[in-house]
Each structure stands twice: as structure tokens, then as C-alpha cells.
Amino acid sequence: MKKIVCENYSELCIAAADLFEAQLAKKPTSVFGLATGSTPIGLYEELSKRVNDGKMDFSNAKAFNLDEYYPINPTHPQSYKYFMDENLFNKVNFASTNIPNGETTNPSAECAEYDSAIKTAGGIDLQLLGIGVNGHIGFNEPDTTYSINTNLTKLTESTLEANSRFFDDPNEQPRTALTMGFGSIFAAKHILLLISGGNKAEVARKLFEGKIHTDVPASFLLLHPNVTLIIDKDANEN
Numbered sequence: 001m002k003k004i005v006c007e008n009y010s011e012l013c014i015a016a017a018d019l020f021e022a023q024l025a026k027k028p029t030s031v032f033g034l035a036t037g038s039t040p041i042g043l044y045e046e047l048s049k050r051v052n053d054g055k056m057d058f059s060n061a062k063a064f065n066l067d068e069y070y071p072i073n074p075t076h077p078q079s080y081k082y083f084m085d086e087n088l089f090n091k092v093n094f095a096s097t098n099i100p101n102g103e104t105t106n107p108s109a110e111c112a113e114y115d116s117a118i119k120t121a122g123g124i125d126l127q128l129l130g131i132g133v134n135g136h137i138g139f140n141e142p143d144t145t146y147s148i149n150t151n152l153t154k155l156t157e158s159t160l161e162a163n164s165r166f167f168d169d170p171n172e173q174p175r176t177a178l179t180m181g182f183g184s185i186f187a188a189k190h191i192l193l194l195i196s197g198g199n200k201a202e203v204a205r206k207l208f209e210g211k212i213h214t215d216v217p218a219s220f221l222l223l224h225p226n227v228t229l230i231i232d233k234d235a236n237e238n
């Protein structure tokens with residue numbers, strides 16, 4: 001895992017955008033794996049700015065998002081579809097964008113189709129990841145077993161609590177989600193993991209131990225041959 005430490009969140013976003021720009025310059029038809037959460041928001045702002053300034057052009061690139069709440073209507077302001085439209089897709093000209101369908105009546109068929117669409121697109125070139133305070137990536141929650149393929153998963157109390165700040169009405173917060181599995185994530189040629197903020201320092205420390213913690217899903221990333229971690233000083237506190 002290659003580690004880049006940034007002074008603050010703004011620098012982290014610039015460094016991450018530089019990697020996106022380099023990937024796009026190398027391969028304009030790149031397939032990007034994208035993430036939600038507050039961490040990538042500044043990166044998406046920076047990418048939108050660079051597209052607006054004519055420095056980047058995603059018109060031949062494709063996007064696949066990691067996950068979506070289930071069930072959720074895509075027009076719900078807390079759906080990841082809504083989040084991506086607001087923060088990136090309405091501003092950046094991808095050839096195609098894909099997010100698991102939070103309204104599907106057949107989750108297992110939806111998940112299988114999602115994995116096969118990623119394969120048909122040629123696999124993910126650059127996969128962006130954030131991290132949950134409990135070490136989850138996408139919605140792969142700490143567990144004793146982990147799914148390889150995209151799957152319907154139950155959210156842990158810790159994740160429900162961390163994400164409850166976004167739902168005015170707790171009854172509207174879905175308790176399950178569709179998420180890419182470890183196989184789908186690990187098939188990416190390059191993984192970019194972003195960690196920002198003091199509340200992530202503890203989970204970051206676990207990664208730096210250089211051990212697989214079976215209850216910290218992100219620690220499996222230590223086994224991937226091409227991961228770049230960009231972390232800000234607050235999260236890098238030891």
C-alpha cells in the first residue's frame with residue numbers, strides 16, 4: 001500500500017483529483033469505481049472544476065458506484081443515486097453511470113447483473129474507496145464471512161448510527177444495502193483509498209499495523225497489489 005500524507009482535507013482532494021486526471025490521461029475510456037460519504041465530496045468538487053475548466057473530459061469514461069441503500073427510491077435525497085447526481089454526475093460528462101438499483105424487486109438478479117455489467121465494461125481501472133469508522137468499505141461490514149460478489153447486506157448498528165445524521169426521520173433510514181463485494185472491489189486494477197479526519201485515526205492505525213484484522217474489512221486491502229492511500233494529518237495521528 002502506497003501512502004501519501006496530506007496536510008489537510010483540501011490537499012487530500014487535490015492529490016486524489018491528480019490521480020483521477022492521470023488515469024484519464026493514460027486511458028480516456030477508463031472505468032471508474034466511485035464512492036459516496038462525506039470524504040469524496042471535495043474530490044468531486046475538484047473534478048467538476050477541472051471538467052468545467054476543460055482540463056478533464058470523462059465523455060469516454062464509465063462509472064460504477066460501490067453501493068446503494070435498499071430499499072430506497074432514487075429520488076430520495078439520501079439515496080446514493082441522488083448524492084452522485086448532485087455531487088458529480090450532473091456536472092461531469094461520463095459516457096455512462098451505474099448505481100445498484102435501490103428499488104429492485106429482485107435484489108439477487110440486480111446484483112448479478114451489476115457484476116456482469118462491470119465485467120462487460122472491461123473491469124474497473126481505478127476504484128475510489130472511503131472507509132467507515134468500523135473499517136467497512138462500500139457496505140462490506142465487519143463480519144465472520146465476506147461476500148465475493150455484489151450482494152444484499154444488513155447494515156451494522158455502528159453504520160446505522162454513523163449515517164443516521166443524514167436521515168431526519170429515523171424510520172426512513174434503510175437497514176440493508178446493495179454493495180459490491182470483495183471480489184468486485186479487488187478486481188480493480190488500482191484502488192484509491194481516502195481517509196480523512198480524527199474520527200478515522202483509530203481505524204487507520206489498524207491498517208498501519210500491516211496485519212489482516214478479520215473484523216476490519218479495509219485491512220484486506222493490504223493484500224491488493226496496487227492500493228494508494230491518501231490520508232490527511234488528522235487521520236494519520238498515531
Ligand code: GLP
Nearest residue numbers: 036037038039130131132138139
Ligand atoms: C458509507 C459508504 C461508504 C463510505 C462510508 C464513510 O457508509 N457506504 O462507502 O466510505 O460511508 O463515509 P464518510 O466519508 O462520510 O465517513
